[in-house]
Amino acid sequence: MDEVAGAIADPVRREILVMLREGRMSAGQIAGRFQISRPAVSRHLRVLREGGLVHDELVGRRRLYELDPARLHELAEWLGQFGxxxxxxxxxxxxxxxxxxxxxxxxxxxxxxxxxxxx
Missing domain, CATH: 1.20.5 (Single alpha-helices involved in coiled-coils or other helix-helix interfaces)
Known part of the structure; x- marks a missing residue:
């Protein structure tokens, strides 16, 4: 759960999660929506992947990222205990x-x- 909380602490990563709600996207498509470098977006994607919030699939030469909301549901359930x-x-x-x-x-x-x- 600490990985999830750390991953969503950054506003860029939260925005990436919101974008991925619409469906799978390549790293290039994601990077195109930000004013930061592609390597920076790749680092954000790695943090999200390591936190279990997204998963990726290699399709040809493109790596597509997709939201995996299961870990967010775990965090929401944990937060729910506080009423x-x-x-x-x-x-x-x-x-x-x-x-x-x-x-x-x-x-x-x-x-x-x-x-x-x-x-």
């Missing part, structure tokens, strides 16, 4: 308040229409 984050609870409370306010506006709007119709 639901407070911000999630706050978002749920906000959602409840929004629905309550909408319902009150619909109810008061309907009551006003009835008053206007009877007047």
């Amino acid at each position: 639901r984050p407070a911000w999630e609870q706050r978002l749920d409370a906000l959602e409840t308040e929004v629905y309550r306010t909408r319902r009150e506006h619909r109810t008061s709007g309907a009551a006003e229409e009835v008053k206007e119709d009877t007047a």
